[in-house]
Amino acid sequence: MISDEKTQECMGVIVSGCPVSPEFKREIQELCGENVMSCYQCGECTAGCPAAFAMDITPNQIMRMAQLGLKDEVLESKSIWLCAGCETCATRCPRGVALSKVMDASRQIAVKSGKTCAEPNVVKFHEEFLRQVQMFGRVHEITLIALYKMRSRKFVDDVLAGGQMFLKGKLGLIPSIIKGRREVKGLFRK
Amino acid sequence: MKYAYFPGCSLESTAKEFQESTQLVGDAIGVELVHIDDWNCCGATSAHNLDHRLSVALPARNLGIAEGMGMDVVAPCAACYNRMRSAEVELKANVKLRDDINADLEKPFTGAISVKSSLEVFTTSEALAKVSDGIRKKLTGLKPACYYGCLLVRPPKVLGFDDPENPQSLDKAMETIGAEPVEWYFKNECCGASFGLSKSEIVVKLVGDIISNAKKHGANCIVTACPLCMTNLEMRQAAAGKLRGEDLTMPVFYFTELMGLAMEVRGIKKCFASHLVDVNSALDAITADGAMVG
Numbered sequence: 001m002i003s004d005e006k007t008q009e010c011m012g013v014i015v016s017g018c019p020v021s022p023e024f025k026r027e028i029q030e031l032c033g034e035n036v037m038s039c040y041q042c043g044e045c046t047a048g049c050p051a052a053f054a055m056d057i058t059p060n061q062i063m064r065m066a067q068l069g070l071k072d073e074v075l076e077s078k079s080i081w082l083c084a085g086c087e088t089c090a091t092r093c094p095r096g097v098a099l100s101k102v103m104d105a106s107r108q109i110a111v112k113s114g115k116t117c118a119e120p121n122v123v124k125f126h127e128e129f130l131r132q133v134q135m136f137g138r139v140h141e142i143t144l145i146a147l148y149k150m151r152s153r154k155f156v157d158d159v160l161a162g163g164q165m166f167l168k169g170k171l172g173l174i175p176s177i178i179k180g181r182r183e184v185k186g187l188f189r190k
Numbered sequence: 191m192k193y194a195y196f197p198g199c200s201l202e203s204t205a206k207e208f209q210e211s212t213q214l215v216g217d218a219i220g221v222e223l224v225h226i227d228d229w230n231c232c233g234a235t236s237a238h239n240l241d242h243r244l245s246v247a248l249p250a251r252n253l254g255i256a257e258g259m260g261m262d263v264v265a266p267c268a269a270c271y272n273r274m275r276s277a278e279v280e281l282k283a284n285v286k287l288r289d290d291i292n293a294d295l296e297k298p299f300t301g302a303i304s305v306k307s308s309l310e311v312f313t314t315s316e317a318l319a320k321v322s323d324g325i326r327k328k329l330t331g332l333k334p335a336c337y338y339g340c341l342l343v344r345p346p347k348v349l350g351f352d353d354p355e356n357p358q359s360l361d362k363a364m365e366t367i368g369a370e371p372v373e374w375y376f377k378n379e380c381c382g383a384s385f386g387l388s389k390s391e392i393v394v395k396l397v398g399d400i401i402s403n404a405k406k407h408g409a410n411c412i413v414t415a416c417p418l419c420m421t422n423l424e425m426r427q428a429a430a431g432k433l434r435g436e437d438l439t440m441p442v443f444y445f446t447e448l449m450g451l452a453m454e455v456r457g458i459k460k461c462f463a464s465h466l467v468d469v470n471s472a473l474d475a476i477t478a479d480g481a482m483v484g
Contacts (some may be wrong), residue, residue: 050380119389
């Protein structure tokens with residue numbers, strides 16, 4: 001239930017000018033089992049986050065926004081895509097909340113709802129990666145790099161390092177295709 | 191000891207020296223690694239970012255095949271290990287999800303086996319005793335910064351074979367072979383992992399922090415157990431040095447390469463040729479007095 005953009009009260013906090021979705025925290029909990037309401041804003045997650053320097057909204061602010069139902073702000077943030085999944089926050093949280101899982105759930109909700117992603121190249125990379133797995137059952141790095149570069153239009157980046165890896169025999173030309181790829185494809189359907 | 195071996199995509203390509211050295215060391219200390227037939231990719235970061243069920247289902251197929259072999263799984267790649275172990279724990283706890291996924295699998299996973307990291311298996315006290323017995327040249331003079339990164343130690347509730355804030359297994363392995371691991375602050379910090387291609391500027395910053403701290407504490411190399419860490423540390427150190435205005439040239443090894451070197455297992459030196467960063471400065475630091483008599 002998304003209300004109109006009028007000033008409204010959520011958890012005793014006045015949120016003005018933003019649509020509020022109180023059901024967002026339940027969506028998150030259903031997907032990943034984490035209860036964002038446990039967070040008491042100590043900031044330990046942000047203090048230890050290796051990617052916080054590049055984020056537009058800090059990790060503890062993401063938690064607060066999720067508590068308040070500021071769904072659009074969370075889903076449209078760069079931060080959910082800049083979380084590296086290193087689990088430092090989940091390890092150190094004194095309330096036992098795995099913010100890393102809240103980030104995973106937010107990404108999944110964002111993709112499902114067709115939101116424009118604030119870090120499109122990160123999503124493109126993941127999509128190409130999974131397409132490889134769906135096709136071959138494994139990841140073929142040269143094909144992955146080539147397709148990712150076509151989609152992100154980052155043609156010249158890292159050509160030197162890629163060439164060096166190729167010369168050292170680290171990037172094979174022939175993809176390794178598994179026999180059970182139909183079975184693997186079946187895992188993608190749900 | 192016999193294990194079902196899960197190489198994963200990286201060990202078949204960018205981390206082939208990790209694969210070679212893992213097998214050589216396994217042979218030398220009596221850890222038999224039997225390939226899981228027709229294994230598939232674990233889904234890595236991409237699956238758990240975009241589709242939770244898939245991130246459990248992809249490892250489940252491998253776990254089902256391994257269970258048919260009747261052996262616990264060893265996965266050297268930290269990312270594969272983390273994904274496979276996370277799936278194992280979830281499938282054991284969530285019967286509904288397990289039944290649902292098993293319905294799609296030719297070989298179901300019932301929860302009879304477990305997933306281990308090669309670091310875990312190669313650093314038990316029995317394994318290290320065998321390494322110690324096999325040493326032909328102690329690596330005295332080598333001062334590695336033992337770099338665990340994220341995926342081998344976190345989340346501790348799921349992995350739990352080493353301390354998440356001050357892990358020791360790599361350090362113990364290095365001490366066993368006569369190297370002198372340094373005390374430093376970044377042993378469990380993140381390298382940026384899968385952002386290597388899509389957000390390389392994040393990786394450059396993090397790699398700079400890591401190598402600079404290792405240097406400050408007197409390390410002459412970094413040792414890792416993760417192919418993603420290796421690729422990022424090797425590939426981004428030049429750019430990181432430029433960003434920080436420091437010389438961050440630093441050889442990086444897989445721990446198995448150094449174990450193999452100390453035991454002088456045949457074929458181990460071939461691994462060093464695969465590195466993007468020349469490792470000779472570190473090898474030259476190993477002093478001659480480490481050679482064992484007889």
